[in-house]
Amino acid sequence: AQTVTQSQPEMSVQEAETVTLSCTYDTSESNYYLFWYKQPPSRQMILVIRQEAYKQQNATENRFSVNFQKAAKSFSLKISDSQLGDTAMYFCASIQGAQKLVFGQGTRLTINP
């Protein structure tokens, strides 16, 4: 069974700092997709960034970027110039082949003013 592990239950940084959230996953597939989702206190899950495993280039989306280390099965999210609105639960997730989307346990990120 596929698994996704987030080893940081909580993180806290000051506004404008850079923060990196960690994620590791387990897979036996060659074709899979990785995601970071954000769930603010209002609770709606929002896609932050998506990475296709066959792409070597790390995905970026404005202030959000990933460090995809395929051999190490690592998929970390970097948030640059953090803002108060980045405060949320962040979930790493993967979907492999025809299997279901599996989420990690989440990292609660707090951006302090």
Add this chain to the structure above:
Amino acid sequence: EAEVAQSPRYKITEKSQAVAFWCDPISGHATLYWYRQILGQGPELLVQFQDESVVDDSQLPKDRFSAERLKGVDSTLKIQPAELGDSAMYLCASSFQSTGTQYFGPGTRLLVL
């Protein structure tokens, strides 16, 4: 921008009562998902539809939960009878295809007393 709609947003019920949740996916999305999210944890898939057909309901407690998507568009998730342990957030998501990015609705928060 198209969004996944869910109703109600909040539901309080007594144990042994029946409850139902409704979801309207993004137009054109063939795949629809129902997830349960316990507070502080990642979502877990309950059921996945491809059009009107169930693709995966392996984690759905079928003695009390049922889900349908009769015309392959909107969907209803029912719990009968509700138990105290069913208190959670129920999220609906949709995607254009089964390996595509999933877009989530705002969820229904259920409290069983």
